[in-house]
Amino acid sequence: MTAPVEHLIFESSADLVATAAARFIAAVTAAQDARGVAAVALTGGSNGIALLRALAADSGTIDWSRVELYWGDDRFVPADDPERNCLQAREALLDHVPVDPARVHVMAASDGDFGDDIDAATADYARLVGPDTVFDLHLLGMGGEGHINSLFPHTDATAEDDRTVVAVTDSPKPPPRRITLTFPVVNASREVWFLVSGAEKAEAVAAAAQGASRHDWPCAGAHGTENTVWFLDQAAASQLS
Numbered sequence: 587m588t589a590p591v592e593h594l595i596f597e598s599s600a601d602l603v604a605t606a607a608a609r610f611i612a613a614v615t616a617a618q619d620a621r622g623v624a625a626v627a628l629t630g631g632s633n634g635i636a637l638l639r640a641l642a643a644d645s646g647t648i649d650w651s652r653v654e655l656y657w658g659d660d661r662f663v664p665a666d667d668p669e670r671n672c673l674q675a676r677e678a679l680l681d682h683v684p685v686d687p688a689r690v691h692v693m694a695a696s697d698g699d700f701g702d703d704i705d706a707a708t709a710d711y712a713r714l715v716g717p718d719t720v721f722d723l724h725l726l727g728m729g730g731e732g733h734i735n736s737l738f739p740h741t742d743a744t745a746e747d748d749r750t751v752v753a754v755t756d757s758p759k760p761p762p763r764r765i766t767l768t769f770p771v772v773n774a775s776r777e778v779w780f781l782v783s784g785a786e787k788a789e790a791v792a793a794a795a796q797g798a799s800r801h802d803w804p805c806a807g808a809h810g811t812e813n814t815v816w817f818l819d820q821a822a823a824s825q826l827s
């Protein structure tokens with residue numbers, strides 16, 4: 587049986603984020619009730635970070651000490667570069683809630699433990715996120731050309747069917763060097779949620795709904811094993827039939 591795909595359409599990105607935050611609390615709490623610890627892959631992007639800010643203001647029943655946090659991708663730049671997704675997440679949420687630092691799994695920065703060696707940094711994350719990794723929830727932002735994580739159209743990373751984590755050294759969107767999770771691990775997640783707003787995303791949203799090839803529109807290839815939810819504002823949903 588195919589897992590359901592929901593399209594939730596909101597008047598504004600603020601409404602989208604408020605509902606995603608409420609559902610995040612419910613999903614994480616349910617995962618903790620079922621399995622003790624919830625495993626979540628975070629995303630960057632405006633809505634992804636706004637969601638974290640909303641959770642910093644009110645995270646309901648979440649026991650943050652029992653949440654394992656990972657990232658879907660990050661930029662391979664110095665640790666203090668504001669482009670780092672994990673730095674943005676730290677400022678938006680992690681500095682404000684009692685997470686267990688041992689359960690916050692950032693991707694290495696270009697001045698971190700592996701220095702400028704992106705392959706070693708990637709291999710390190712692959713030891714953590716392997717073929718048996720199952721996230722309870724994988725959050726995704728999306729670019730106008732349909733990229734998710736650092737999986738861009740017609741790239742090797744998007745074609746990857748075996749490795750769970752790969753290095754990207756020629757990202758079409760700067761900065762060029764990134765580390766990203768791939769489809770095998772994204773699609774092993776119980777729930778995959780897209781947080782998408784803006785008219786420039788509408789064509790990609792519609793392509794995914796029509797079952798496009800993931801090589802053309804990477805967003806079309808991401809599905810949870812239990813549920814896939816598209817949180818959309820009206821502009822992003824405007825080309826859905």
Ligand SMILES: O=C(O)[C@H](O)[C@@H](O)[C@H](O)[C@H](O)COP(=O)(O)O
Nearest residue numbers: 630631632633727728729735759
């Ligand atoms: O790695 C990147 O270059 C960006 O973080 C990118 O992947 C972002 O998440 C999406 O483009 C959605 O971003 P917005 O929600 O801000 O449009």
